[in-house]
Amino acid sequence: MTLALRTADLPATERFEFWRSVVCDAFVPLRAEPGTDDFHGRLRSIHLGELQVTEIDANAHTIHRTPRAIAASDHDYFKLGLQLRGYCVLTQDGREAPLTPGDFAIYDTTRPYTLAFDDSYRQLVLMLPRRLLRVAPEDVGRITAVRVSGRQGVGALVSPLLMRLADHLDEYETPGSVRLADNIVDLLVTLVADRLEIEAPCPDSGRRALMMRITSFIESHLGDHDLGPDTVAAAHFISTRYLHKLFRDEGTTVSCWIRDRRLEHCRRDLRDPLQLDRAVGAIASRWGFADAAHFSRIFRSAYGASPREYRLTSEPTGEITLSVADREY
The missing domain is CATH 2.60.120.10 (Jelly Rolls)
Structure with missing residues (x-):
């Protein structure tokens, strides 16, 4: 609306x-x-x-x-x-x-x-x-x-x-x-x-550019079930230890980054009206989750509902709800 x-x-x-x-x-x-x-x-x-x-x-x-x-x-x-x-x-x-x-x-x-x-x-x-x-x-x-x-x-x-x-x-x-x-x-x-x-600061530009290449690589390989720190490190000719340090400096871990990006893509597919006929398990597998039960548990933990529940309650309506509270004049 x-x-x-x-x-x-x-x-x-x-x-x-x-x-x-x-x-x-x-x-x-x-x-x-x-x-x-x-x-x-x-x-x-x-x-x-x-x-x-x-x-x-x-x-x-x-x-x-x-x-x-x-x-x-x-x-x-x-x-x-x-x-x-x-x-x-x-x-x-x-x-x-x-x-x-x-x-x-x-x-x-x-x-x-x-x-x-x-x-x-x-x-x-x-x-x-x-x-x-x-x-x-x-x-x-x-x-x-x-x-x-x-x-x-x-x-x-x-x-x-x-x-x-x-x-x-x-x-x-x-x-x-x-x-x-x-x-x-x-x-x-x-x-x-x-x-x-x-705009990367000069002393840090190499590390930032490497991180962008790494996250881009992860994004394009989320459907690979064996995607993990060793695979990512090898693809960029760095040690797994250094890879972990790069992500630790960002306040996260390689595995958490991969999991969160997979979950985000699954969440998008589950609310996509054009994919209503696709099984939840098929969506999970498409984005690298081989175990359906494990996927359901971590999806609920991240979004507060099971994948099926989320799909049922996420049909977009286009409506905007307005609130009159907490204005500053």
Whole structure:
């Protein structure tokens, strides 16, 4: 179900107060300041799988994510803002990202940020759980408020796709939208990995590049039942001991990384409407789980439900539930 809200039907004196409420409900608690006495705003939003996709068309105002607003939040998200029309300046982690049409930037709702719109604008905002981008905590500050051009590199793949999504938002509320969401997330993961490799600090760049090659190798071999530390180390001509050290420095282990990525792919397949006829055991085997009982146990531990229960309760509806609690004005 598409959420559609606009200020046009309200008296001028009530419009911005209504808009302030709308953006808090649709995203996270925020502080909003008007940039004009004659404010107009329109918002449309849908859910694609775990992605919330929102198109905003409004005139001048400023949005602040403050420490107080952060403390009022229960969930952690990354947001991506794609400029469709007009101009925006995103500020976070001591950087400014000036966005013109086709440009986008990522920001983190667990840290303060500001979005400044000096005139009328149109923007697409993607909001997704932070875990989906698989960014190590120490690396988050290197990807936020970094302008990504929609005219080169991976950005030239992401930007046109999202612009098309914004122009035809209502058309994507279909069962296949879950697969589209997964493809968008995969593109964003590629973008972030590319950005981290480019921006890696010189003393550490070799290790970061090696880790990216290793995790990419793991991702492409998840279906191999014998995938493990020895296999991964041999494929990269390093010792198993050094491989374990690399993952320990990331706060995890090789086996946990492999397991978590396998579980994530299984979870995606289980909520995919196009795979409802595929047996749970077949999905588990596809992603490297040879023992169905073991898979069921660790899936329940990770997601709080058995694979079959999760499949029954995960049919996407596209609905957005709004809350009026914990706003900051």
